[in-house]
Structures are given as structure tokens and as C-alpha cells.
Amino acid sequence: MAHPRDTDLLDAPDDGVAMDETRGDVSSATDNFDEDNRFRPEFVRKVEDALEAGEDGEVHDLVEPLHPADIADLFELIDEDERPQLATAIAELMTAEVIAELNDHVRELLVEALSAGAAAQIAEQLDTDDAVAMLEDLDEVDQRAILAELDPEDRAPIETALSYPDESAGRLMSREFVAVPGHLTVGDLIDYLRDQRDISTDFYEVFVIDERMRPLGTCQLSWILRTPRTVKLEDVMKRDQTLIPVDLDQEEVGLRFQKYALISAAVIDNDGRLVGQITADDIAHVIAEEAGEDALLLSGAGEGDINEPIREAYSARVRWLIANLGTAVVASLIIAAFGAAIEKLVALAILMPIVASIGGNAGTQTMAVTVRAIATNQLTESNTQRILWREFRVAFLNGVTIAVLIGVAVALLFTPPLGGVIAAAMVINILIAGLAGVLVPVVFDRLDVDPAVASSVFVTMITDSMGFFAFLGLAVASGLVG
Template sequence: MDRNDPTLQDDERPDGGPVHGADDDGVDEAPRHGDRRGDEAKPAEIEHLDEDDRLTREFVEAVREAVHADDDDRVYQLVEPLHPADIADLIELVPAEERVGLGKAIAELMTGEVISELNEHVRDALFEQLSPDAVAQIAEQLETDDAVALIEDLDDADQRAVLAELDPEDRAAIEDALSFPEESAGRLMQRDLVAVPEHITVGNLIDYLRDNSDLTTEFWEVFVVDPAHRPVGACQLSWILRTPRHIPISDVMKRDQTLIPATMDQEEVALRFQKYALISAAVVDSAGRLIGQITADDIVHIIQEEASEDALLMSGAGEGDINQPIRESYTERVRWLIANLGTALIASLIIAAFGAAIEKLVALAVLMPVVASIGGNAGTQTMAVSVRALAMNQLTQSNTLRVLWREMRVAMLNGVTVAALIGGATAFIFEPMLGLVIATAVVINIITAGFAGVAVPVIFDRLDQDPAVASSVFVTMITDSMGFFAFLGLAVASGLVG
């Protein structure tokens, strides 16, 4: 992690030249792995990526064979050309019992970039084999937000042990981040940024950036702050480079900013980035002081995580990670299956109440699943639209009734279309009255599904519960129950059964 005071103080007047990353002879020094591979080592002859940029089966098997043979040099030779993200994929693709041996062979390649790309379950399993000092050394290679993500998954005792091994400055930054709620902007933000006072000129700023080698090396904009360290504007690097040196930074900066409170949920942060097309944004504390920044590369991961999480929660599959321990997967999934069993009993009781009618007309038993299935699918469609709209802040209190009426109209059109098809087929195969009954029941159930598909997620959202978690169970219960009740009730009322 970079260590610097990101703010140019009022009395600083940089006047030096740029700092170059080269030796005295002007030749940049690049990282080398010659010590390990040797000058005569040949590149791996196996194609490691396919046309979809996925690791090939042949490559993975070659690595595994080298690990089994304890040929660390061969393993290193194969893996060294890979991008850090591909190395992380390789570690996840090999069986769990082989990961320690693989990690030992490529220890020099296990950089912070690789660790930050690892699946959290795989990473946790690997870290169980490492000492707190080793974990601390890895954490110090990472940006603050990645280090926080690494340490927050450890249990309390391991957290304390790792934090004790960290540099005091790094430890303070990580402990500060851990004080914010989980999945908040405070956990997500980077502490390394560039902030300057508004009275300096563009030339002062350029000299400051060149003269201070301790500044973070990756940033897209410079934040401008007042004496209380509250952000008052921001300047993109392109503006700075294209502006004459004598122009005050206050004349170039954009004063209208999107500020992110440190306690804001990461999903809401992602929505702001999407809505305002942000590349980076300042994070402020409760007093409005600048304490960090969030960049678009972090948000890409958040958007992917949140989208996957909502989809999995709607299915009751829990976290849905193939690397998750079996016991955790079982615990997360079985509770929703048990809940679904309870709601299914309600539909069974409705069927039992019409048992005599079903015995007299077997066609009712044949057609009941059709009514319930169509209603369930219609409810799932509407529920998916509603949950997405809630997640994207498109469905709010101001337009709930309008969205509900829209989905009801869609449901009416769908109901009439499907009812005409199933009603006509039933009338032809069985009898006209039964066709009319099932057509009416389908219309009623699809309209009910449209109502429930909006109302249930909205109710959960108003109760501050995640609408993606339990909506499917209740929508299915409502559509099944209404489908059976409408179909069997109409059959009795029409005189089809005595």
C-alpha cells in the first residue's frame, strides 16, 4: 500500500523536475525471474488459453502433473507467462488438495494482484495454511480496499494476529476501514488519492505530481479541497495536461461532484456510478471531509456480485458458489426448501377440500397442474422485473401504483391469450364447459400473478428486507393456491361435478 500525505500543503511550492524510475545510466530496471528460470529456459509449449481466454484442459493437466511430480521448476515455467487473473483461475481449477503444492511452486508469482482475484473460499482455505506474518506480507502488497476484503473474511483471532504483523500505518488504515459496515463505501474505498488546495495553479500541481514519488501512481482525477479537507471540486488529468500552467486550478476544476458517504451501501454506490457515468468519486465522512475514493474498476466487481447475488437469492440457492463448502451450501438451500414445503401444504389443503369433485371428474386432476404452472411462470416473470426495478431504483414509492397497473394490464393481455389457447384445446378434447372453466381460471390466476409479482417484492422492500430473498416462495404459494382454488371452485360452481 502506498504511504503518503495526499494533500499539497499551503506552504509547499514544488519547483523540481519529474521523478524517473530509472538507474543512473537511464535504463529502467524491470522485474526479472531469471534467477528461477535460467537464461536457457524455454517457454511452455502448451497453449494455455483457448479462443474464449479460458485456461485449456491440456494446460491445467500439465500443471497438475508437474505438481504431482514435485517438479517446481516445470510448474513455474508453465505458470509464469500467465496474467494474475489467469493464475487465480488456475488455482481455483485444480483440486483443493493440490493447491498448497501449486502455491509453494509459484510462491514468487503469488502477488497481491493474484490474491485479490482469488475466490474468497479458495483464498480462505489457502490462508489457513499460512502464518499471520505471511498473510500480513500479502496484505501490504494490496491496495487498501483489497487488503480490507482479504482481512475481513478472517475470524476475529486471525484478524488480530494479522493486524499485529502489519506496518502501523497500514494497520491504522485497515482498522479504520473495518470500522465501517460490511458492503459499505468505507470498506470499498481506496485511501490512496491526490488532493490539493484550490488556490494553486495548474503549473504548481504538475510540479507537485512530478516531485512527489510517494504519491499513488494510479489515478484519473485530482480532488480539490478546502482548508477543512472538504472536497470542493475535481480535475481530470486530461484537463490538467491541456491547460496553461498559469491558470488557477479553481478555474479548471469541476465544482459539481457526486460525493459518496462512507456508510452508503455498495449497491447504491454502483447505481450512482452507473447513473452519472463516473470514473471515480470522492468518499466523505459524516463531517463531509475527504477520506478516500472509489474507482470504476472496483464498481465493475460490485455490479457483477450484486447481480449474481440477486439472481441466486431469488432461486433460494444461497451464495451459489461452487467453491463454497458443502455444509454451508446445504444450510443455505435447505431452509428455503423447507419454507417452500410449508407453503406448498397450503395449496395441498385447497386440493383436499375439492377431493370429492376431483374423484367425480378425473379431467380436473389432469388439468390442475396446467393452471398452476402457467400462473407460477407469469408470477416469476413479473417478480423478476419488479426485483430488478427495485434494485435499479426504477420502482419507488412515487410510481408503485403506476407500475402495478402496468403489470396488471400486461397480465390481462397474457391471460386472455393463453386462456384462448388452453380453453379451445380443452373444449375440443373434453367438453365446452370445462374449456370455459379452465380459460377463466387461467385469466384469474395470471392476473393474480401479475399483482403478486409486484406487491410481494415491494412489501419486502418497504419492510427493509431484501426483496430477492423470499419473494419467489410467497409468489409461488399465491399463484398455486389461487390457481387451484379458481379452477376447482369454478368447476363446482358451473355444475360440471355434482
């Protein structure tokens, strides 16, 4: 990119050719969708039958009226073995928009099935961020083969983006933006934007920069259109702006967009120079992805993508099941220690799962709230004690409520002393669950370990073990079993 001079306007180079025009905002084939805008099973079967029969022309006719996003959805609905065949049958419809909308795992499968040259042709049509998303999950050998097929002008920005950390602003940003020196007038800028054909067509604000490419401020398009032509940009620009470091995690980028209600934001390198922009449409995907990711990680389900290869899904889930097996053994050892008491009073065996189950649910509730608070920066070192005290009070109220209900029921069904024991155990375990639900995620966060990944196993172990120990210990201490 050239440096700004007295009469120059600066804009970032366009990474590739313009994408094909969208074939409509909504699919014209409305009969193929139900009231919830989902493909009808009959339509999917028609496509699959045509693929099986080798009728590529019929497949093309069925798919041609669809919106690119709907074509991407169709790939997810058909069998994995049929996806490359579908791509071949509708080759001319496989635009950059379709590729960009594909599920990550589906896109990876299709790209691997293509030759390096064919994949490179698709990459050239994509914006930098979409091209990076297409290549980043491929093997290094496949990446290099595809990159080698690209023109140097297209290859350089993609290689630079791939050098940034995974799920960082550098991977997410687009290099198509408009940047200008501040001494130019609004009229100069408007004339330039109208005359140029090789600048970005999708932007919401113009970045004002100095001679070293450092952002000075921004001008929203609405301001530019309503400001007299003679006014200098430096006199109308907004100097207060949110700058995104190129290596900032995408989750933190999403939080900044939410907090400051951003439409777009400048991305800067370590020297403070403008290198890209991130827009709200990119962040919408990130926010949805991160929200779902934390929920799945809490359950130990890995990515939780139904298109994820079976081996990867198995690997992600089984390790947490093995960890849960270890925590279950701890709880079993506690039960074994009170084996004699259980033999004398069978009611203990009937009731103790209730204590552990309710405690586990209470711990999961608190843990989910805590992990979300940490992820959204609502829970920090400055308010940890206050949040801990808050959750302790909530746990106490919950514990007393559940204790009264279970205590009365057990007293009526068995004996009043046993009702008192289980009520006391319930209060203790729910209090412990509340504390564990806060402290375990906070400790992991302080150790720079993702609390969404690691907390569930440990909170479960604590609530199960302490629930059994409290109930059986109180039963022995109270003299219910001699």
C-alpha cells in the same frame, strides 16, 4: 495526512509498497487456452499431475508465463486440496495482483493455510480495499493475528476500513488519492506530480479541498494537461461532484456510478471530510456481483459460488427448500378440500397442474422485473401505482392469450364447459400472479427486507394456491361435478 497550507500540496498516504509489474496484458502461453480464452483441460491436468508427483519446478515452469488473472483462475480449476500446494510451488509468482484476483472463497482458504507473518507480507503489498477483501471473511482471531504482524502505518487504514459496514463504500474505497488546495496553479500541481514518488500512481482526477479536508471540486487529468500553467485550480475545477458517504451500500454506489457516468468519486466521512476514492474498476466488480447476487437470491441458491464450502451451500439452500415445502403443503390442503370433486372428474387432476405452473411462471416473470426495478431505483413510492397498473394490463393480456389457447385445446380434448372453466381460471391466476409479482417485493422493500431474498417463496405460494383454488372452485361452481 497534513492539512493544506499556502505552499503545500496534499496527497493521501500510500498504504503499501508498489505492486509488482504485470507480466503482460495477455498470456504468452496461448496454446494453453481455447478460442474462448479458457484453460484447456490438458493444461490443467498437466499442472495437477505435476503437483501430485511433487514436481514443484515443473509446476512453476507451467504457471510462470501466465497473467496474474489467469493464475487466479487456475486456482479455481484444481482440486481444493491441491490449492495450498500450488501456492507453495509458485510462491514467487503469488504477487498482490494474483491475490487480488482470487475468488473470495479460494483466497480465504489460502490465507488460512498461511502463517500470520506470510499473510501480513501479502497484505502489505495490496491496496487498502484489496487487503480488506483478503481479511474481512476471516475469523476475528485470524484477523487480529495478521493485523498484529503489520507495521502500524499499514495496519491503521485496514483496521479503519474493517470498522465500516460490510459491502459499504468504506470497505470498497481506496485510500490512495491526490488532494490539493484550490489556490494553487496548474503548473504547481504538474510539477508536484512529476517530482513526487510516494503518491498514488492510479488516479483519474485530482480532488480540490479546503483547509478542513472537505472536497470543493475535482480536476480531471485531461483538463490539467490542456490548461495554461498560470491558471488556478479553483478557476478550472468542476464544482459539481458526486460525493459518496462512507457508509453507503456498495449497490447504491454502483447505481450512482452508472447514473452519473463516473470514472472516480470522492468518499467522505460523517463530517464531510475526504477519506478515500472509489474508481470505475472497483465498481465494475460490484455491478457484476450485485446483478448475479439478486438472480441467485431469487432462486434461493445463496451465493451460488461453486467454490463455496459445501456446508455453507447446504445451509443457504435447504432453508428455502423447507420454506417451499411449507407453501406446497398449503397448496396440497386446497387440493384436499376438493378431493371429492377430483374423484368424480379425473380430468381435473390432469389439468390443474397446468394452471398452477403457468401462474407460477407469470409470477416469476413479474417478480424478476420488479426486484430489478427496485434494485436500480426505477421503482419507488412515487410510481408504484403506475407500475402496478402497467403489470396488471400486461398480466391481463397474457392471461387472455393463454386462456384462449388452453380453453380451445381442453374443449376439443374433453368438453367445452371444462374448456371454459380452465380458461377462466387461467385468466384469474395470471392476474393474481401479476399483482403478487409486484406487491410482494414492494411490501418487503417497504419493510426493509431484501425483496430478492424473500419474494420467491411467497409469490410461489400465492400462484399455486390461487391457481388450484380458482380452477377447482370454478369447476364445482359451474356444476361440472355434482
